[in-house]
Amino acid sequence: MKVFAKYIKLSPVAKVVIFAFLTFYSILTLFPLIWLVYNSVKTNNDFLANPFGLPQLSKLQLKNYYDAWVTMGIQRFTINSLIISSVSVIFSLIISSMAAYAIERMIWRSSQKVLNYFLSGIMVPIQIILIPLFINFKKLNLLDSRIGLLIPTVAFALPTSIFILTGFYKTIPRELEEAALLDGCSVYKIFYKIILPLTMPAFVTIAVFNFLGAWNDLLIPLVLIQTPEKMTLPVGLLNFRGMYGAELTKMFAAVVISAIPSIIIYFVLQDKLLKGMIAGAVKG
Amino acid sequence: MKQLEKAFGNKLAIAIFIAPALILFTLVIPLPILHSFYMSLFKWDMLSTMTYVGFENYKELFSDGIFLSSIWHTIEITVLSLIFQVTLGLFLALCIVNITKGRKYFQNAFFIPNILSSAVIGILWFFVYNYDFGLINSILKSIGLDSLQQEWLSQKYVILALSITTCWQWVGYHMILYIAAISGISQDIIEAAIVDGAQGLKMVTKIIIPQIRPVLRVSIVLIITGSLKYFDMAWIMTEGGPDFASETIATYIYRTAFNKLQYGLGSAASTFLFVVSILVTVLINKFAAKREEVY
Numbered sequence: 089m090k091v092f093a094k095y096i097k098l099s100p101v102a103k104v105v106i107f108a109f110l111t112f113y114s115i116l117t118l119f120p121l122i123w124l125v126y127n128s129v130k131t132n133n134d135f136l137a138n139p140f141g142l143p144q145l146s147k148l149q150l151k152n153y154y155d156a157w158v159t160m161g162i163q164r165f166t167i168n169s170l171i172i173s174s175v176s177v178i179f180s181l182i183i184s185s186m187a188a189y190a191i192e193r194m195i196w197r198s199s200q201k202v203l204n205y206f207l208s209g210i211m212v213p214i215q216i217i218l219i220p221l222f223i224n225f226k227k228l229n230l231l232d233s234r235i236g237l238l239i240p241t242v243a244f245a246l247p248t249s250i251f252i253l254t255g256f257y258k259t260i261p262r263e264l265e266e267a268a269l270l271d272g273c274s275v276y277k278i279f280y281k282i283i284l285p286l287t288m289p290a291f292v293t294i295a296v297f298n299f300l301g302a303w304n305d306l307l308i309p310l311v312l313i314q315t316p317e318k319m320t321l322p323v324g325l326l327n328f329r330g331m332y333g334a335e336l337t338k339m340f341a342a343v344v345i346s347a348i349p350s351i352i353i354y355f356v357l358q359d360k361l362l363k364g365m366i367a368g369a370v371k372g
Numbered sequence: 373m374k375q376l377e378k379a380f381g382n383k384l385a386i387a388i389f390i391a392p393a394l395i396l397f398t399l400v401i402p403l404p405i406l407h408s409f410y411m412s413l414f415k416w417d418m419l420s421t422m423t424y425v426g427f428e429n430y431k432e433l434f435s436d437g438i439f440l441s442s443i444w445h446t447i448e449i450t451v452l453s454l455i456f457q458v459t460l461g462l463f464l465a466l467c468i469v470n471i472t473k474g475r476k477y478f479q480n481a482f483f484i485p486n487i488l489s490s491a492v493i494g495i496l497w498f499f500v501y502n503y504d505f506g507l508i509n510s511i512l513k514s515i516g517l518d519s520l521q522q523e524w525l526s527q528k529y530v531i532l533a534l535s536i537t538t539c540w541q542w543v544g545y546h547m548i549l550y551i552a553a554i555s556g557i558s559q560d561i562i563e564a565a566i567v568d569g570a571q572g573l574k575m576v577t578k579i580i581i582p583q584i585r586p587v588l589r590v591s592i593v594l595i596i597t598g599s600l601k602y603f604d605m606a607w608i609m610t611e612g613g614p615d616f617a618s619e620t621i622a623t624y625i626y627r628t629a630f631n632k633l634q635y636g637l638g639s640a641a642s643t644f645l646f647v648v649s650i651l652v653t654v655l656i657n658k659f660a661a662k663r664e665e666v667y
Binding site: 098103106107109110111113114117118119120121123124135136138139140182183184186187189190191193194195196202205206209211212213214215216217218219220221222223224226239240242243244246247250265266269274275276279300303304305306307311321322323325326329336339340343346347350351353354358361362365366369 | 401495
């Protein structure tokens with residue numbers, strides 16, 4: 089990436105103009121978030137009186153955060169989201185790595201066809217399958233249950249995960265498996281003892297990617313979950329939107345709390361996340 | 373090596389490895405698509421019995437003014453999203469690859485909105501656009517431009533407002549793809565272009581854009597397919613309103629099935645959306661692939 093700037097010689101004036109534009113646009117982009125944060129510590133009346141102004145330090149309302157976390161129930165939604173996202177990541181890693189191994193490393197005739205079958209799932213708009221899913225889950229008593237929520241979440245993570253993993257498995261030299269085979273390992277043992285440890289870097293990328301996908305998803309839980317106790321963060325937040333009334337700044341605090349985990353994950357694991365994103369998009 | 377072929381061609385092992393993914397995927401994605409088409413031939417509210425009506429639901433769909441306008445809104449959002457995100461994304465990417473200082477900050481600043489959930493973004497921008505206390509109107513007021521204050525989520529502006537929010541959410545994503553693509557252009561090509569006297573705009577139009585064409589295609593496909601299933605922002609900020617002014621195909625499906633309990637009609641709309649998605653993807657890939665051969 090450094091290379092490009094080295095070869096294109098821009099005049100100092102052009103560089104300043106570009107820099108100024110980027111700075112201006114970055115402030116424009118970040119300001120709604122900054123506005124959200126500083127209004128989350130105002131009282132409702134202060135906010136309505138002056139929505140643009142900074143909060144007075146003497147009247148900081150940190151209680152908004154306590155109320156959002158405890159009274160509004162953001163705590164419970166966060167826990168629900170954590171459970172669904174983590175468990176769905178674990179399942180999607182196990183299932184997709186097994187499938188990717190069979191497709192890329194095992195020897196059979198239809199492997200590429202099966203890969204294309206999975207990849208075709210990337211393009212399917214989720215709305216299309218929601219009505220049948222809702223109806224069948226109702227019959228199977230899976231509505232309003234964590235397992236019911238996990239099933240489509242994992243299934244929709246499979247296409248991209250399998251795509252990234254098959255690409256990754258292509259790069260592993262056959263000799264490793266041959267040596268293990270000569271030592272008397274079975275295919276299962278090779279997968280478990282040799283391949284899985286090698287897959288860890290790819291797993292981190294896919295895990296971050298799928299975790300954020302599940303964490304941010306609105307539509308599946310909106311359709312499948314009905315009781316507030318089981319709602320995930322996005323659905324729970326949406327439920328409040330209708331009844332904000334006199335609690336606007338508490339709502340701001342709730343939104344800030346919901347945004348924090350994603351931002352932390354991004355800053356800790358951004359290289360992995362961007363890698364997964366670019367790899368996923370290349371297939372698109 | 374016979375032993376190798378025997379071990380890695382083990383049919384049972386292949387089946388064991390592939391079965392969980394294959395079964396789960398088939399049950400959740402392809403089968404429901406077929407099921408959705410099947411249900412589109414019936415009238416059903418889940419309480420009474422299903423009645424077969426043939427293609428009646430499709431007739432009803434295409435004589436429903438709200439559905440027809442939802443197609444139009446979806447097209448508007450697609451076009452606006454393409455214009456905003458591709459041009460701005462490309463412009464930002466070109467700016468960033470040309471500077472050395474602060475690059476990380478700018479990338480993060482533009483990408484951050486993309487990692488937030490649409491619930492967070494939708495509620496935030498719902499407040500930003502609010503008439504009485506929203507960020508935009510309060511800025512306009514504080515700089516004395518009171519007359520420019522608007523009801524941003526009104527019939528007149530709602531599609532534009534939603535598209536701007538979506539651009540805020542996604543432009544950084546496309547920018548990152550473009551930066552990766554531009555950085556991947558081989559040095560030889562750039563050097564040769566410089567020797568040939570390509571500078572500035574010429575460098576962009578004659579070298580960079582043709583070189584990153586595959587990534588541009590991916591990003592255009594993603595924006596179009598994303599716009600076709602446009603749901604989150606429209607549902608969170610306006611529930612398709614006011615007066616259906618921001619109803620999209622996806623919010624129509626959701627409302628018809630889960631609010632009005634017209635599962636047959638909703639399934640017909642789903643099937644329509646599926647067919648359009650497939651057609652659009654195939655068309656873009658064909659069209660873009662042909663254009664690429666020229667270069």
